[in-house]
Amino acid sequence: MSTRRLAPIHLVLGLVIWSGWFVLLYGGLSVACEFAPPDTSQGARTWVNFLMIALAILLTGVLLYVSYRCSQWGLGSVPDPPGSPRAFIRKMALSVYLISAAGAFALAIPVMVLPPCV
């Protein structure tokens, strides 16, 4: 377990990653549909959908793992005292990564049922 301080960027990093994921989903879908649209008869079973679902699972896993790491952060020999700004940042960062993980997965739910380019 690390005794290093958690940088304040972690207060927002999870949601920055979520935003990037959102842009990638929307932008990537537009580019895929423009340059390599799958056959509409395939419904939701296309390479675009599979790729997006795989990425969603991967990203959700990464964010959950980072969230877990945050929960362990600063619990070394000299833990941050409760009520200290560093303890606050750790607690908030943990929650932000959790929310981002949930949000990243939630965005991919319609990918399981909707065709990409219709």
Add this chain to the structure above:
Amino acid sequence: MSSASDQSNHERERQLAGVWDNLPGWGTLVAVNHTSVGLRFMATGMLFFLVGGLLAMLIRTQLALPEQTIVEAGLYSQLFTMHGTVMMFLFAIPVLEGAAMYLIPKMIGTRDLVFPRLSALGYYCYVFGGLIVLSSLVLEIAPDSGWFMYTPLSSSDYSPGPGSDFWLLGITFVEISAISAGIELVVSILRTRAPGMSLNKMPIFCWYILAMALMIVFGFPPLILGSILLELERAAGMVFFDTTGGGDPLLWQHLFWLFGHPEVYIIFLPAAGIVSTLIPVFARRPLVGYHWIVLAIITMGFVSFGLWVHHMFTVGIPHLAQAFFSIASMLVAVPTAIQIFAWLATLWQGRVVFGLPMLWIVGFLVVFVCGGLTGVMLALVPFNWQVHDTHFVVAHLHYVLVGGMLFPLVAGFYYWLPHVSGRMPSYRRGRWGFWLFFGGFNLTFLLMHLTGLLGMPRRVYTYEAGLGWDWLNLLSSVGSFVMAIGVAVIIIDIFLHFRFGEKASQNPWGADTLEWAIPMPVNSYNFSSMPEVSGRHPLWDTPRLPERISKGEFGLAHANNGRREIYLSDAITGKVTALIHLPTNSWLPMLTAGALAVVCLALLLKIYLAALVAAAVALMVVLRWGWENGGHPKISTVGEDNPDDPPVHSRTLDGPGLWGMNVTLMSNGTLYVSLIFGWFYLWTAAPQWATPDKAPVSISLLTGSGLLLTVAVGIYHKAVSRLREGNDSGLNQHLWVAAGVAGLHWAMLILAIVNSGLQPRALAHDAVITVALVYLAVHSGLAIVMTALQAVRAGMGYVGKALPYEPVVVRPFWIYTLGVFWLTVAAFFLIPLAWSVP
């Protein structure tokens, strides 16, 4: 003894007032202190609110009965366009910014915002821009394409008059004000908090304003870019939104709503901040779930940027893409619900004292929850298709905006009124205003949901009788007049309170935040000495704090050196790191805004030479402004410091200017990213996208120019690194060399532009590249001017190892300029080149 101490205290406060007070008479126009500027923002915003309300009354009068011709179709279009424009751009945002500018320094325990002249510039840009927009209405040439100015309706083919130009130029001008306030608030909240006010002890209102300010910084640039592009299309014939040249009108919608949806939250967040501040005070207990609310604020700030396409569900976007935005639209309800539950829990666990502000808070909870529920309905794509462009949407947005913003705002007005007047509002009189407004509002807009469900489209100036809309419209109009009477009663009540209101005692509501430690009516320097805090509720934790502050027991109790001083503190811990010497009253902000107003008017009148001259004047005034800054003797003199005080900010490497520059570049970067988005959007989605047969710009010239820029940035970077290490030998020579090499780069870039075969009036492809290249040239030019100035100042001793502040501030601008240069080369030239290679 006590009398002697009182006298010395009085003398000390007189000294502080002498330093911080506005100039008398006309001199008050040059005030830069946050109390004056914040109050002016709010007062001006209220005047614009009355204008917007008057326009709404005309709209409701026209719609009260079917087939009326009180207002003709053309004028009606101007009325609804101006109503939305005035309420959104000239009332809602500025008035909330004004409230934030007024309250934030007082809540975080300091004396002013960190860039006071920027506050004043923002105010004058707002006033001048607002007057320019409103003047179009008086001249009967107001914009008439709706407040979101969709192309092609707002393009020159369908709106040939100057109405759209008034909107595009005037609103862009007003947005300068919003962004300057955003930058100022972010840096102030992060870097000027009272000693001991760490991030987790910050009043909840400050979290809301921090989120709002950052959202302004990131949210407004897409609209500024869109407005510039549309004005270039209208005035210069460049192609961006016209399909025949490879443009796409949907690009405007994307750029507009990239701003427009976060805008709803930019308005809601500060209002929710008022609610989160007032509820604990009236519930007599701390807010339940502080951490949860901070989490909700951060989440809302991000998720609200992922909703913009839900305004565009009917434009033909693939279902899956719509579903992403539908999901995000539903997700944003979660942080909103967290806040509502936290408020309810606080009320539930508290011992609620029911004052007049609470009446408006309860009104907010009822109205806003209804608006939120219809918002979730509209997030569902099939339902959205059904009610798109009907009065249902109008009803929903008024429930959200009036419920989510106006109700808390009025609650806040009543709550903080004693601060300004020293008198208490009257519950007896005030409740009349509330009930008239609340009743009238619901009568107007609740029924409008039904009118919309029955199929009445928005923006029609009249309708046939017998469609089932008659009685609903009549009652809506009656309700709107009741609401207007409510507004009149509130205004009368507030005026009467200044004369007849009961004198307010210190901290009359029993609040916990620092603004109530200030004597009432408020003075110009806020705190007689700078308070130190140890908890989230300073006045509940230390009831004697106001007295101790007033006795001068804390820091900066004297103003012996005649300078406006505040503390610079660490962004996380709130520990003091330096002293900031703030500039005092100045004509420069007003002159800058005046010159920019002339630019705006000259562009409207198409006198381009005058616009160019006025822009040059504005630049000169800004340079003059920048001259008395940083290490200039008027701001900071070497060898004058009190050894007990922290160092003056100009002697540090982490002053407020660096933070201001970084936040400005974030905003600037958003504008650039929006341009890149536009480029790729047109490339992939424009129905008639076309590229020229051969590359219109010489890649070798661009590469050469870029290499020179890289060398210039390297020299500058090296000079600053040496300065940071305490070595200033040859500093001004290095800076001159950096400016000279950058000058060569700039000349080569201009050569590349002038010698290019770009056809911006024929092809959207070339038009976007032209804008990108001009953007680069402007940035390089500014970097050169700033560096040359630094070199001169280094020669004069304003910059050096004892005063290293300024070159450190300019460095991020250089790095940014270099970054966008190579990104432009890659995105606009190399990627398309690689794509076209078989």
